[in-house]
Amino acid sequence: MTTHYLVLSALLFSIGAVGVLVRRNAIVVFMCVELMLNACNLAFVTFARQHGNLDGQIIAFFVMVVAAAEVVVGLAIIVTIFRTRRSASVDDANLLKY
Amino acid sequence: MGGYFGSYALVVALFAIGVAVVAGALFLNRMLRPTRLTPDKLLTYECGVDPVGEGWAQSQVRYYVFTYLYVVFAVDAVFLFPWATVYAAPGFGMTTLVEMFLFLGFIALGIVYAWRKRVLAWT
Amino acid sequence: MNNTFQAPTIEYGQLAPLLLVFGAAVVGVLIEAFAPRYLRKSFQVPLTFVSLLGAFALILVQVFVSGVPTAPAAMGAVAVDGPSLFIWGVILILAAVSVLLITDDDHFVPQAAAVPGSAEEDDALAEGAAHTEVYPLVLFAVGGMLLFAASNDLLMMFVALEVMSLPLYLLCGLARRRRLLSQEASVKYFLLGAFSSGFFLYGMALIYGFAGTVDLAGISRALGTVSGQDPLLLIGTALLGVGLLFKIGAAPFQAWKPDVYQGAPTPITALMASGTLVAAFGALLRVFWVALGNLDWDWRPVMWGVAILTMVLGAILAITQTDIKRMLAYSSIAHAGFLLVGVIATGDARQNADALSGILFYLLVYGITTVGAFAVVTVVRDAGGEAGHLSRWAGLGKRAPALAGVFAFFLLAFAGIPLTSGFFGKYAVFAAAATGGALPLVIVGVVSSAVAAFFYVRVIVLMFFSEPAADGPTIAVPSMGTAAVVTVAAAATVVLGVFPEPVLRLADQAASTLFIR
Numbered sequence: 001m002t003t004h005y006l007v008l009s010a011l012l013f014s015i016g017a018v019g020v021l022v023r024r025n026a027i028v029v030f031m032c033v034e035l036m037l038n039a040c041n042l043a044f045v046t047f048a049r050q051h052g053n054l055d056g057q058i059i060a061f062f063v064m065v066v067a068a069a070e071v072v073v074g075l076a077i078i079v080t081i082f083r084t085r086r087s088a089s090v091d092d093a094n095l096l097k098y
Numbered sequence: 099m100g101g102y103f104g105s106y107a108l109v110v111a112l113f114a115i116g117v118a119v120v121a122g123a124l125f126l127n128r129m130l131r132p133t134r135l136t137p138d139k140l141l142t143y144e145c146g147v148d149p150v151g152e153g154w155a156q157s158q159v160r161y162y163v164f165t166y167l168y169v170v171f172a173v174d175a176v177f178l179f180p181w182a183t184v185y186a187a188p189g190f191g192m193t194t195l196v197e198m199f200l201f202l203g204f205i206a207l208g209i210v211y212a213w214r215k216r217v218l219a220w221t
Numbered sequence: 222m223n224n225t226f227q228a229p230t231i232e233y234g235q236l237a238p239l240l241l242v243f244g245a246a247v248v249g250v251l252i253e254a255f256a257p258r259y260l261r262k263s264f265q266v267p268l269t270f271v272s273l274l275g276a277f278a279l280i281l282v283q284v285f286v287s288g289v290p291t292a293p294a295a296m297g298a299v300a301v302d303g304p305s306l307f308i309w310g311v312i313l314i315l316a317a318v319s320v321l322l323i324t325d326d327d328h329f330v331p332q333a334a335a336v337p338g339s340a341e342e343d344d345a346l347a348e349g350a351a352h353t354e355v356y357p358l359v360l361f362a363v364g365g366m367l368l369f370a371a372s373n374d375l376l377m378m379f380v381a382l383e384v385m386s387l388p389l390y391l392l393c394g395l396a397r398r399r400r401l402l403s404q405e406a407s408v409k410y411f412l413l414g415a416f417s418s419g420f421f422l423y424g425m426a427l428i429y430g431f432a433g434t435v436d437l438a439g440i441s442r443a444l445g446t447v448s449g450q451d452p453l454l455l456i457g458t459a460l461l462g463v464g465l466l467f468k469i470g471a472a473p474f475q476a477w478k479p480d481v482y483q484g485a486p487t488p489i490t491a492l493m494a495s496g497t498l499v500a501a502f503g504a505l506l507r508v509f510w511v512a513l514g515n516l517d518w519d520w521r522p523v524m525w526g527v528a529i530l531t532m533v534l535g536a537i538l539a540i541t542q543t544d545i546k547r548m549l550a551y552s553s554i555a556h557a558g559f560l561l562v563g564v565i566a567t568g569d570a571r572q573n574a575d576a577l578s579g580i581l582f583y584l585l586v587y588g589i590t591t592v593g594a595f596a597v598v599t600v601v602r603d604a605g606g607e608a609g610h611l612s613r614w615a616g617l618g619k620r621a622p623a624l625a626g627v628f629a630f631f632l633l634a635f636a637g638i639p640l641t642s643g644f645f646g647k648y649a650v651f652a653a654a655a656t657g658g659a660l661p662l663v664i665v666g667v668v669s670s671a672v673a674a675f676f677y678v679r680v681i682v683l684m685f686f687s688e689p690a691a692d693g694p695t696i697a698v699p700s701m702g703t704a705a706v707v708t709v710a711a712a713a714t715v716v717l718g719v720f721p722e723p724v725l726r727l728a729d730q731a732a733s734t735l736f737i738r
Contacts, residue, residue: 013423029412033412033415036422036423040426043426044429047429047430047433050430051430051433053433055434056426056429059425059429061177061179062380063379064173065174065176069170069383069387070418072170073411074390074411077394077404077411084401207250213254
C-alpha cells in the first residue's frame with residue numbers, strides 16, 4: 001500500500017507550492033521550497049519501494065545534498081539582503097519592475 | 099474501525115485518557131485556587147534574579163557561517179552510508195576506498211577555503 | 222541485494238572537457254585560499270582562459286581525432302554525441318568571451334558582505350579589494366551548463382541544473398553599482414529558480430514512478446511497455462516541462478528574466494543570456510525528443526501554446542520597456558520563443574535533423590550577438606554606473622558613431638535582417654518548422670519578429686536621429702577585454718551573416734546523428 005505515501009507527498013508538495021505563492025517572508029518562502037523538495041524525496045522513496053529498485057533511494061540522497069547546498073546559498077543571499085534592508089519581506093524587494 | 103487500524107484504537111484511547119487527566123487536573127486547579135495578580139507575580143521568572151529587558155530576546159547569530167558549513171558537510175555525509183554498506187563486499191576493493199577518500203578530499207577543500215578566509219576564527 | 226558487482230566504466234576521454242573545467246574551478250578555489258591577494262587575479266584569469274580554451278581544444282580532438290562517440294559515456298549518464306559536442310563548443314566560446322568582460326574589475330563589488338553605503342564598503346573600495354572568487358564561480362557555472370546539456374539521465378540533469386544555477390544566483394548579487402538592485406535580482410532569481418527546480422524534481426519523481434528509471438532512453442522504452450499509468454506520466458511531463466521552460470524563460474515562466482538581467486552585473490547577464498539559454502535548450506531538447514519523443518501527440522499542443530505566448534509576449538512587452546537591459550531581456554524571451562518553434566518541428570529522422578541543426582545554428586549566432594550587445598551596454602555610462610534608461614541613449618550616434626553603429630548592427634541581427642547572422646538563424650529554424658507542419662507557428666513567429674524589429678529600430682532611430690542630451694552619458698574607454706568582445710561579436714555577426722555556409726554545415730553534421738540514446 002504505497003498510495004498513502006504518494007498522496008501525502010502530493011499534499012506536502014502542494015502545501016509547499018501554495019506557501020511559496022502566498023507567504024511574504026523570504027525565509028518562509030524558502031522553507032516552503034524545501035518542503036517541496038522533501039515531498040519529492042518521499043515520492044522517490046515510495047516509487048523505489050513500488051518498483052523494487054534502489055534508484056529512487058539513491059536519488060533521494062542526491063536531492064538531500066543538493067537541497068543542503070541550496071539552503072546555504074539561499075540563506076547567504078537572504079542574509080545579505082536582510083542586512084541591507086533590515087527586512088526579509090519579499091514585498092519590500094520591489095525596486096525592479098517594468 | 100476494524101482490521102488494521104482497529105488495533106490502534108487502544109493507543110488512541112490511552113492517549114485521550116492521558117490528555118484528559120492532565121488537562122482535568124490543571125482545570126480543577128484553576129477553578130479551586132484564588133487568583134490575585136500583582137505586577138511582581140507577572141514578572142518573568144529568572145532564577146530569583148530581577149529580569150533584564152524583554153522576555154523576547156534576539157541572540158546574535160555570530161555562528162551562522164559555521165552553521166552553513168555544518169549543513170553542507172553533515173549532509174554530504176549521506177553518501178557515506180550506502181558506500182559503507184558495500185565497500186567491504188567482494189568486487190569493490192581498494193578502488194572504492196580511494197574513490198570515497200577522493201570525494202572527502204573535495205569536500206575538505208571547502209573547509210580549507212573557509213579556514214583560510216578566517217571563517218573558523220572567533221571575531 | 223546481490224553481490225555481483227560490476228565496476229562502472231567511465232570514459233574519461235569523452236568527459237575530459239567537463240573534467241578540465243571542473244578541475245580548474247577546484248584549483249581556482251585553492252588559489253583563493255592560498256595565494257596572496259595581490260596575485261590572485263593574475264593566477265585566476267589565465268587559469269580560467271586556459272581551462273575554457275583547453276576544453277574547447279579537447280572537443281576538437283574528440284571530433285577530429287577520436288570521432289563522435291556513438292554510445293553514452295559513464296554508464297549512460299552523459300551522452301557525448303554530435304549535438305552535445307556542438308553545444309559544448311558554443312557554450313565554451315560564449316563563456317570565454319563573457320569572461321573577457323568579467324576581467325574588468327569594476328563590474329563587481331569589492332566586498333559582498335559589506336552593507337551598501339556603509340563605512341566597511343568604502344574601506345574595501347579604498348584598499349582595492351576584489352572578489353576574485355568570481356572566476357571559480359563562473360567555471361562551476363560553465364561546467365554545470367556543459368553537463369546540463371549533455372546529461373542523459375534525469376538525476377544527472379537535476380544535479381547539473383543546480384551546479385549551473387547556484388553559482389549564478391551568487392554572481393547575480395555581486396554588482397558594484399546599484400547594489401540594492403543587484404541583491405534583489407539575486408534573491409528573486411534564487412527563490413524562483415529554487416521553486417522551478419522543485420517542479421522539475423517532482424516531475425522527475427512522477428516519471429520515475431511511471432518508468433521505474435530516470436534514464437532518458439529507459440523512459441522512452443517504458444512509454445511503449447508500461448500501460449495504465451498515464452496520469453503519472455502526463456503530470457510528470459508537465460512538471461518537468463515547467464522546470465525546463467523556466468530556465469529558458471518561456472512564457473508564462475518568464476517573469477524572472479527582465480528583473481534578473483537588469484539587476485545582475487552586465488558581464489554575468491551576458492553569460493546567463495547566452496550560456497544558460499544554450500544549455501537549457503540542450504537539456505529541453507534531450508528530455509522532449511529523446512525521453513518523451515513518442516509522446517509528442519500529448520506535449521505538442523501545449524508547446525504550441527507556450528511558443529506562441531512566448532513570442533508574442535516577449536515582442537510586445539519589449540516595446541514598453543525603458544531600460545536597455547530589460548529590453549534586451551524581453552528580446553531574449555522572444556528569441557526563446559523562436560527557438561521553441563524549432564523544438565516543436567519534429568517528424569521523421571530527416572526532419573528532426575533539420576530542425577536540430579537550425580536550433581544549434583540559431584543558438585550560436587544569438588549567443589554571440591547577445592554577448593556583444595551587453596558588452597556595448599557596459600561601456601555607456603552615467604555617474605552612477607551604466608546608463609540604463611533608454612532616453613540616455615538618445616543621440617549616442619552623434620557622440621560615439623562607431624559604438625552606436627556596432628550596437629545598431631547587433632540590434633539588426635536580433636531583428637533578423639538579411640546579411641546579419643540572425644537572418645540565417647531564424648531562417649533555418651522557421652524553414653524546418655514550416656516543413657514540419659508548424660506553418661501557423663511560423664506565421665506567428667514572422668509577425669512577432671516584425672513587431673520585435675519595431676523596437677530594435679526604435680532604439681536605432683533614438684541613437685542616430687535624436688539630439689544628444691546636454692548631460693548625456695559618457696562613453697567609457699573600453700578596456701582591452703571589452704573592446705575585444707565587441708570586435709569578435711561584431712565580426713562573427715558579419716561573417717556568419719554573409720558566409721554562414723561552413724558553420725551551417727558543421728551544425729548539419731552535428732545534428733545528423735541526432736541524440737544518441
